[in-house]
Structure formats: structure tokens, C-alpha cells
Amino acid sequence: MTGLHILSAGPGVTIQDGGRHGYLRYGVTVAGPMDPLAHALANRALGNAPGATAIEVSLGGISVSAEDGPLAIAVAGGGFHVSLDGQALPAACVIRLEPGASLKLRPGPAGVWCYLAVAGGIDLPPVLGSAATHLRTGMGGLSGRMLQAADRLPVGAAAGGVLAAAEIATGEIVAPLLDRPPAVIRVLLGPQQDYFTDDQIAAFLAGPWRVSERGDRMACFLEGPRLHHRLGFNIPSDGVAMGAIQVPGEGQPIILMADRQSTGGYPKIATVIGVDLGRLAQARPGTVFSFQAVSHAEAVEALAAERAFLEAPIPIAPLVRDRFSPEFLLGLNLVDGWVDAQHPR
């Protein structure tokens, strides 16, 4: 059966789909991608559903090969160094991976997370309806753990609407939406902004905030001005959305991300808007930024634009020929349709 062979994987590389939905009421974490846009984009570039099961690559990097047949693969996310048998490729691309070739992703100039999707999706049994890995509870993915060398991942049969590897357009994914340095992260104030005075909300927005080294898939810790509560810092635990910015007693905000707990007992001063979750997740430790409060309507408008981009065909540009040797491009199968004059087909 065609599959993906993991040659090496650094710490923090996991299987993620669109997340485990429907069980938050029982305390089950959604998990899912840290950068939902990049995850969906890699899948959509292959004709997969946006929430298909793919690999989330951390700064630990990964290298993979195809087994028992070629695979169509898309990579999208942070500005990682992507290479095929040592030859550099664009940071966001679709390629055909032939058996024997190795595809390598390692940290590049920017970003924290990169997604490696396979046409047909990775085929792992769902737990509570999802293959998303949640490491703290050992749920989903491959035995609920990080990927490691010698793992083998079965790839889904060409199910409904998925194109065969040979028919997928290869080249660079043209996605200006992925270029989004996080100088300003947009938020909706609340749900507990009334636990803070106006001057504390102004201090929260202005920052400047520095992304701490402490972060992981559960939370992004911020360092900056100390915030003070007007009404104390213990509330009866209530629901927590991804991007919720809670302010514990010590006054340094914590942004709850994909692996967050389902409920929380600290006041949440604001929530990062949906389209800026991935931008925030891609900010490396040490990144400095401020917040900007927007209205609900503005957040929905931004979401609509992102959704429209993902629903339209994803633009794929052929790789520029002067950057790659003919042998390399032939190996990528980018030149289908060319006819050899000596041996016409």
C-alpha cells in the first residue's frame, strides 16, 4: 500500500487534521493545526478537503520518502527550507515524490510550523472522530505520540474527488496570505474585558509584547507590561476558544492555542481573531508585536476573505526553469506534455 516513510523527524512533529470537534463539552481538547490557514492551504493545493489529515512539522524538521509508488505532496506554512534530494524548492510548493527520493523540511528564515500534506490524506484511524494528535492525553495520530524515524503512514485511497498523483499540478503555491509578519495581531476584546480598567486595556493593546521561549502547542506566553485586574483574577471556569488571551494573577498574558484545555478560570481580556491565529502561531520566540482591537464585523470580513481564497482553486506557478536543472525538473515530473523529438510517443 502506498505510504509515507518517515526518514527522520525532530521533536514536536505530529499528525493533525482539522481538529477533534464535538467533544469540548466532555473536556476533550480540539487540537488540530496551530496555523489553520497553512494546513488548509496545503490540503487544498492537492484537492483534499481543507481539514484532511496531514503532518504538522515543527522547528525540529522532517525528512520523508514515498513507498510503493509516487505521492503528490504539498508543503505550506512558515518559511522553511524545503529540498528534494538536496535541491532547494520554494517554501510552499506541490511536488510529485517518486519512491527513492527524499523530501526534507528544516527551519528557514521565518515561521515555526510547516504542513506536509499528501493527496488523498494520511489514513489513520480516528479517535472521537478525528486523527488530530493531542500529546498530553496521548490521543489520535500515531498512538497519540510525535512522529519518529521509521514510522510508516498509510495514504488514503483516492477517495471522493482526490486526484491521482500524476494528475496534480506541481510547482510553487502562490499564496500571498502566507506572508504575514505579526507586527500587529488583531483581537476582539472580551469575553471578560470588564475585569480590567480602560487604562489596563490600553496598556494591553499597546504592549509591546515579546513572545516567550516557554510556548508550545497549548499556549503562547507573552512578556511585557504587567497588567492589573480590577475584579480579581479567579472566575468560575468557563469555555475557552482558540486564541483566548487569559491574564493570570502575575499579569502576563497567556494565549491559549490548539492544545488548550476546554475550560479555564482566569479572566480573558480578549481573543485573537480567527485569521490571525496562524500569524501568531508562526511568530518565533523573541518576536515583538502589539495588539489591535477590531470589531466583530471586521473579524468576520477578514475570515470571509480567507475562506474565499481557500475555496477557489489554489494558484500553482510552474517552477522557474533557470533555477532548476532539466534533470531535476524531469525528476519532479514537471514537464509532462513535452515530447522527445528523437522518440516521439
Added chain:
Amino acid sequence: MNQPVCAGPVFLDAGESALVVEFGRSVDPAISDRVLALDAALAADPPDGLRELVPTYRSLMIHYDPLRLDRARLVALVEARLTTTPTPCRQSALWTLPCCYDLPHGEDLAEMAGLMGLSAAQAAAIHAGARYRVYMYGFSPGFTYLGGLPETIAISRRARPRPPHDSKAVLVGGGLSAIASFSMPTGWYVVGRTPERLYAPERTNAFLFEPGDGLRFEAIDAETFARLEARAEGGEIVARRTAS
């Protein structure tokens, strides 16, 4: 004329894709009833674009797709459900959950009892004699928050968390009781352990309780615990359910 069932709740945004309907600020069975009534009403007839409902002590978080379900329409819909005759809550169940208070399971029972001026046997009898309400889940899959802990053993949480306890620990702390499905460090006191699995993903009912259910503990000895635990690990449900 339909009368409002309660004073209007507060609508709070948790980002553009989640709406918090807050009925109060305290932990109170009457507030919880309102949360669960709205939860049941929306679950019975979910509008297009509604993704997920998360009831907690005093509010309901509604996850929705704002491109399919307009916020103003969602608020109007919630208000309409609150002003019409209240949907009867799902028939709440009453659960009897076996719990072993003896060592090695109730490892903090004697410590907690001592701090409350009781013997371990007295504290266990008080804990097993009370009737609890499942308020909510949170923290980790199947972690159940229970209201109804008698005042005499309503100890506050530890100043510093203790090392990880076993899964299926029965806890007290912060004036509440709780049942933990996963092993973890905790600021609560471990007073006993249940052989039941509160999180069993391969079982048709991965989770047994619904918020609003009643629950009481049945004290069992360590031998019975071992027997029931083996049955529970084999996929059997060892908690007993009766209508309330």
C-alpha cells in the same frame, strides 16, 4: 404573553466564532439549570452553522461559523428560545458510582480528614453520603466537576500541587468534588478512586454523565475495586444509572 424565563443573559464574544451566553457570575444550581436548558433547546434544534455547545457553571459557549450563522441572528435565536416555554431539560439521570476510599486508593483521605477535624472513616462516610450534581466537564477528557460537597469536608485546594495521582481519582478541593480520568499533578486531595472509566473512546458512550445529572458514591472495599476495575477495563459499565 410569554414571560422571560430569567433576567436577560449577557452576550459576550469569545472571538468572531464563539458566543458566550452568561447567566450569572457564581456557581449556583439555579444558574446551571438555565445554562443547561438553553444547551438542550439549541441541541434539540440546532441552527445551520452551529458547531459546538459547551455548558459550564454559569454560561454556555456557542461555537459557530459566522459566515453561515450571523451573530445578530444567533443572539435573536437564543433570546427567542429563552422567552418561549422552557424546553424541558433532558431527563437527568442519577448515577451510583463505586468508589474505594481505602488505602492505597484514598491516599490523601486521612490528611484531608485531619485538616477538617475528622477521622478518615468519618470523612469517607460524609463524602459517600452526599448527593452531587454534575456541573460540567473541563480540564481533561472526562474530568467531571461535581457540586454538592457537604460543608464539613469542603476543604480549599492545596497551596502547592501534589505529585501526579492515578487515573480515576476521586478528588475534593476548592469546595467541590471532582473525578479525574487522567493521571496528573493536582492541587486537590485524592480521597478515593473509582473503578469506572469516565473516558472510554472505544465505548459507544465514551462519556457516561451529562451536565445536570445527579451522582452519588457507593463505598466499596479494595477487593471489590479490583474486581470491578477488571470488568470496567473489559468494556463493561460498572456505574449504575437510574432515572432521577
